[in-house]
Amino acid sequence: MTEVDKLTPVLTKRWLSPNSWTLRTYEQLEGYTALPKALRGSPEQLVQLVKDSGLRGRGGAGFPAGVKWSFMPPNEDKPHYLVINADEGEPGTCKDIPLMMADPHSLIEGCVIASYAMRAHHCFIYVRGEVPHCIRRLNAAVAEAYQAGYLGKNILGSGFDLELVVHAGAGAYICGEETALLDSLEGRRGQPRLKPPFPAAAGLYAQPTTVNNVETIASVPYIVNAGADWFRTMGSEKSPGPKIYSLSGHVERPGQYEAPLGTTLRELLDLAGGMKDGIPLKFWTPGGSSTPLFTAEHLDVPLDFEGAAEAGSMLGTTALQIFNETVSVPWAVMKWTEFYKHESCGKCTPCREGTYWLTQILQRMVRGEGTETDIDTLLDVCDNVLGRSFCALGDGAVSPITSGIKYFKDEFLALCESNRAKGASQTEPALAGAGS
Incomplete structure (x- = not known):
């Protein structure tokens, strides 16, 4: 038990x-x-x-x-x-x-x-x-x-x-x-x-x-x-007490689940009836979209303040957004970034300009018009926003991008490959004509 x-x-x-x-x-x-x-x-x-x-x-x-x-x-x-x-x-x-x-x-x-x-x-x-x-x-x-x-x-x-x-x-x-x-x-x-x-x-x-x-x-x-x-009988030593976890996305029974701090996603999924339609878990947020992503490998991370941090993310507001294998990571990251760009108050330059350019690049990549240098540009812009903005909105805006590239870089590269292939197919007939 x-x-x-x-x-x-x-x-x-x-x-x-x-x-x-x-x-x-x-x-x-x-x-x-x-x-x-x-x-x-x-x-x-x-x-x-x-x-x-x-x-x-x-x-x-x-x-x-x-x-x-x-x-x-x-x-x-x-x-x-x-x-x-x-x-x-x-x-x-x-x-x-x-x-x-x-x-x-x-x-x-x-x-x-x-x-x-x-x-x-x-x-x-x-x-x-x-x-x-x-x-x-x-x-x-x-x-x-x-x-x-x-x-x-x-x-x-x-x-x-x-x-x-x-x-x-x-x-x-x-x-x-x-x-x-x-x-x-x-x-x-x-x-x-x-x-x-x-x-x-x-x-x-x-x-x-x-x-x-x-x-x-x-x-x-x-x-x-x-x-x-x-x-203190509930939760962990450094993070005691009960907590309300919000599960949304691809689970059978989304909603609020009260459990002790330190509960894992595996246990919470059991409470929520498992993944919707049995489609396997691909990625999830432990504390809302401003916390770095986790993958299926993090199912047993204790969801308290220390456990989430040690695994490379943050507990945040314990808003667990659950995504199955049908979801594109670059697309999800783009949607979150559009939200942060819209909600930036505009007071400081790194966040105001950074979220704008991050949105432009991600939209281009998701349209299939990105290049490999876009990935480096994304990470460079994120580096110039992180820790340099007036409040935590800037830090939160870059978290999905950097963690998405960390765990799912192949998906971002695949978008660039499709663009390269499209470009090559468009230039081949013209080259053939010039040679004749």
Whole structure:
């Protein structure tokens, strides 16, 4: 029996309950039991608890959440803000929106606890604008929480006040980057800021701010209720806890699968009913399209922060896009690159110009008009974007290209060969005519 078979759902345990998104159902299933317990403790105790649990950011970077919280200044001479990054624009990522749809109160309870721990009296949930159904449900849950006394003034008689605002973004991938999100929240064009200063020192409205992912904050009530040691019974030593894995593409049952960090794709495919129509796996992304590709040889890589990195990729948002042998790697890489070129904010030259030229070259190659020197040019442009762009969008844009060429260079060469063959067939009649 694998660890996956033994797992009792944590984050998704209420998802299939009738009317799971309502306050009534949430309270019936242990909802808002962590909040009074948290409010009886001190902010310092809560920060230490989250540190001890080993909870790491679920938005992609995997930074320890408790350490991030501890960066907030302990004094309250300035307003403190908690901002929830619910933008979720990474291709293949679909864990936060289902969580907010099925169990919005788990996020709200986590927001109140985290705000109390960081002495924040204002919390903002920044949701991508393309999901109005999710925004409506979240707003309804917030209204319920206010009415029940879980938000607003003097929460549960503790003397702690918290105002929570749900903010709809305008549909820009770049606003998933925390500082671009803050600019957007302030009403400006969403573009990354230069760091330092980091948000903990000068974030929203130039005040101390912490930006956390939805899944990270929704994990907090469970840690408060059951303790750090319980949380560490799941996952691996350096990456503890449960995780929502999003499987899409050529699998029999695409969807969200909760499993301990460190679960392998082989185990997740078993849960998802295997490859669609039995066609073998060819390549996949472990954490969305901005993470380097994996192949069928990586089926047993432990999908936690360390395991994915050791195998040459990143865990990212655990968005597993699964592709079978019918898919052309250069074509898939081209489609991703077109997305990044469209979503580049244009602030820095390497990303703005690099994604444009990468798209031009890949489109030419996929049309069958590429040459072998195009492969070298692609890698050269990628090298000039990686680590030189203002934020991680540039790094993410080159990941599919460099990893695609690393594992499937023969497919890129085959496109060049077909172009060479086409060119040769076009010139042969003309040469024959000249010789006669």
